[in-house]
Amino acid sequence: MKGIGVSPGIAIGKALRVVRQKVSATGVLLSGDEAVRAEIDRYRQAVKDSIAEIRGLISAQSDATADILETHIEMLTDSQLDNDILELIQVRKKNASDAVLEVTGRLVAAFRSIEDPYLSARAADIGDIGQRLLKHLGTLQPPSFDESVQSDHPLIIVADDLSPSDTITMDLHHIAGFALQAGGATSHTAIVARLRDMPAIVGCGASLDNVMDNDIMVLDGDTGQLWINPSDTELAAFKQKKMAQVENARRLASLKDIPARMVDGRRIRLLANISRVEDMKDAFLHGAEGVGLFRTEFLFMKKSSFPTEEEQFIAYRDLAVASQDTPVTIRTLDIGGDKPLPYFPMPKEQNPFLGHRAIRISLDKKDNFLTQLKAILRASSFGRLKILVPMVSNMQELRAAKELFTAAKNELLQKDISFDKDIPFGIMIEVPSAAVIADLLAREADFFSIGTNDLCQYTMAADRMNDKVSHLCDPYHPAVLRLISFTIQQAQLNNIPVSLCGEMAGDPLAALVLAGMGLEEFSMNAPSIPRIKHIIVNSSMDKAIQVLRQVMEFDDPSDITQYLQDINA
Amino acid sequence: MIEKEYTITAPEGMHARPATALVRLAKNFTSVISICKDDKTVRLNSLLNILSLGIKGGDVLRVRIHGEDEITAAGALDDFFADINAVPDL
Numbered sequence: 001m002k003g004i005g006v007s008p009g010i011a012i013g014k015a016l017r018v019v020r021q022k023v024s025a026t027g028v029l030l031s032g033d034e035a036v037r038a039e040i041d042r043y044r045q046a047v048k049d050s051i052a053e054i055r056g057l058i059s060a061q062s063d064a065t066a067d068i069l070e071t072h073i074e075m076l077t078d079s080q081l082d083n084d085i086l087e088l089i090q091v092r093k094k095n096a097s098d099a100v101l102e103v104t105g106r107l108v109a110a111f112r113s114i115e116d117p118y119l120s121a122r123a124a125d126i127g128d129i130g131q132r133l134l135k136h137l138g139t140l141q142p143p144s145f146d147e148s149v150q151s152d153h154p155l156i157i158v159a160d161d162l163s164p165s166d167t168i169t170m171d172l173h174h175i176a177g178f179a180l181q182a183g184g185a186t187s188h189t190a191i192v193a194r195l196r197d198m199p200a201i202v203g204c205g206a207s208l209d210n211v212m213d214n215d216i217m218v219l220d221g222d223t224g225q226l227w228i229n230p231s232d233t234e235l236a237a238f239k240q241k242k243m244a245q246v247e248n249a250r251r252l253a254s255l256k257d258i259p260a261r262m263v264d265g266r267r268i269r270l271l272a273n274i275s276r277v278e279d280m281k282d283a284f285l286h287g288a289e290g291v292g293l294f295r296t297e298f299l300f301m302k303k304s305s306f307p308t309e310e311e312q313f314i315a316y317r318d319l320a321v322a323s324q325d326t327p328v329t330i331r332t333l334d335i336g337g338d339k340p341l342p343y344f345p346m347p348k349e350q351n352p353f354l355g356h357r358a359i360r361i362s363l364d365k366k367d368n369f370l371t372q373l374k375a376i377l378r379a380s381s382f383g384r385l386k387i388l389v390p391m392v393s394n395m396q397e398l399r400a401a402k403e404l405f406t407a408a409k410n411e412l413l414q415k416d417i418s419f420d421k422d423i424p425f426g427i428m429i430e431v432p433s434a435a436v437i438a439d440l441l442a443r444e445a446d447f448f449s450i451g452t453n454d455l456c457q458y459t460m461a462a463d464r465m466n467d468k469v470s471h472l473c474d475p476y477h478p479a480v481l482r483l484i485s486f487t488i489q490q491a492q493l494n495n496i497p498v499s500l501c502g503e504m505a506g507d508p509l510a511a512l513v514l515a516g517m518g519l520e521e522f523s524m525n526a527p528s529i530p531r532i533k534h535i536i537v538n539s540s541m542d543k544a545i546q547v548l549r550q551v552m553e554f555d556d557p558s559d560i561t562q563y564l565q566d567i568n569a
Numbered sequence: 570m571i572e573k574e575y576t577i578t579a580p581e582g583m584h585a586r587p588a589t590a591l592v593r594l595a596k597n598f599t600s601v602i603s604i605c606k607d608d609k610t611v612r613l614n615s616l617l618n619i620l621s622l623g624i625k626g627g628d629v630l631r632v633r634i635h636g637e638d639e640i641t642a643a644g645a646l647d648d649f650f651a652d653i654n655a656v657p658d659l
Contacts, residue, residue, distance in 0.1 A: 067585075067586045067589075068585075070586075070589055071585040071586065071588075071589045071616070074589045074592055074593070074616045075616055075617060078615050078616050078617050079612075079614050079615050080615040080617050080618055081615075081617060107617060110621065111620070111621070114621075114623050115623075116582070116623050116625060118581065118582070118584060119620060119623050122585060122620055125585065126617070301651050302648075302651050302652050303648075303651060304644065304647040304648055304651060340576065340578070342575070342647065342650065342651055
């Protein structure tokens with residue numbers, strides 16, 4: 001039997017059916033103005049009681065589920081909903097329950113029919129507030145289940161669908177997982193299950209019809225499979241698989257504080273890509289040894305005009321302080337074409353990716369670039385900062401950027417403002433021309449950071465967002481691997497550090513290939529760090545070089561991926 | 570009256586959480602604010618109406634603000650839309 005796995009892991013437990021009472025319209029009409037007024041009062045009171053109830057629930061929540069409930073309050077006070085319900089009561093003389101049922105029912109149907117899976121899942125929220133109103137109007141009992149089912153065993157909740165508030169308010173202590181007949185990946189049950197690390201499967205349909213309370217159920221939230229009353233041998237196998245998963249998660253977590261050192265002692269640094277100072281905490285939590293890429297775009301996007309030197313300085317200083325003396329690479333503004341700024345008008349371009357963007361804009365709008373450089377320089381007194389310039393495609397751009405960098409330093413010197421005089425000034429290698437002349441660029445840049453996402457799509461001339469050609473945009477294409485390898489080699493020959501900060505850095509398949517090329521710094525989204533570290537600490541440099549040699553023999557990217565999957569398995 | 574255009578760059582479009590925040594923001598102003606996507610226009614005082622627009626990443630929204638405090642409201646909306654814009658990837 002199969003549904004859609006929406007929250008990973010294996011759950012084993014006894015089935016507990018949660019049954020929801022079905023309500024249908026009574027058809028009872030109101031007679032006289034007095035009755036209408038009383039019914040409106042009753043409806044208003046139900047709205048008030050519902051909101052009060054939700055407020056109580058919110059104060060007991062500690063995570064993102066509070067947002068879901070805030071949305072419900074907004075829906076309960078929605079002017080459109082309110083108008084529609086009042087109209088049914090006043091004009092059509094319907095009783096409050098029937099009016100609520102009709103209006104929310106109509107909205108639920110309308111939302112369900114929206115193609116977007118996220119929005120159609122919001123039908124559940126509307127259904128939920130409808131149910132809550134009906135409950136406070138006295139027409140509906142809360143969902144019920146057989147309380148005699150022994151709760152000393154972990155339970156698997158089986159239901160047609162759970163409303164968001166059912167899921168949020170459920171006492172999850174005895175619950176091992178969820179199996180729902182309806183629902184999608186963006187349903188609240190899915191979200192809450194993921195937040196609380198609980199396996200869940202939705203969309204099981206009729207396959208759950210015959211499940212009885214106390215049936216033994218096993219569900220695999222990764223694959224969406226589920227088993228009812230498996231044999232003892234099967235059950236033992238599931239228990240073993242579950243133990244292995246728990247063990248694996250524990251092992252990854254235990255890697256957090258050990259350094260990423262290969263078996264032969266070679267030291268690799270695993271860093272985080274972040275966009276906000278607040279992300280620093282999460283980076284450390286996953287064992288990051290610093291930040292290999294701080295994207296400054298967010299700082300600019302949340303403003304309504306260019307942030308001043310002072311505003312930027314404060315942000316970079318806070319970042320430097322939060323980094324607790326670990327290295328932090330700050331990338332200067334990378335906008336243009338596809339990444340607009342609301343207050344910086346950019347003419348439409350035919351090929352935005354080949355257009356006026358990143359360093360090209362910075363060298364054009366020198367004042368803005370200087371402001372950012374000065375702000376980073378000033379913050380460099382508070383930590384170990386590095387400056388990284390995106391999209392460099394030739395020597396002239398590097399030289400022009402360095403001239404402005406020198407000008408920024410001179411201005412601070414004149415004003416007697418302190419900064420780190422040795423702050424490194426490096427460039428992204430993400431344009432094929434830059435990778436090809438890495439030998440020349442390495443003479444004048446202080447470090448390289450390879451951006452594989454852009455490097456890959458520029459090399460392959462294929463847009464990774466375009467479904468028809470995105471398959472060409474494969475980082476395991478021999479051309480891309482050769483450019484990366486050459487860049488690392490030239491950096492080493494010129495004694496400058498090189499890191500890699502594209503998606504590839506967090507791809508377990510690429511870890512040994514890159515290590516084999518001599519890469520020592522990997523920068524990735526923080527949650528990927530433990531997985532990569534696990535590979536690093538269990539491999540030797542000899543093995544990495546061997547893997548690289550084999551990979552470079554292939555001429556077909558899919559052979560390379562297949563080979564890497566085979567050795568990783 | 571002020572008219573503005575915003576492009577939603579967050580790939581997931583506008584979800585319930587930001588839409589809730591937007592309706593609540595709009596309630597701070599006396600100006601009548603309406604939001605228009607393609608050929609559908611709704612008032613900004615109803616979360617359900619905004620959700621029903623089905624705003625997706627890349628959609629362009631036209632926002633019309635009319636009233637005494639339209640300038641302040643427009644500024645607040647600028648900040649709001651800048652805030653919900655997703656962080657671009659590499």
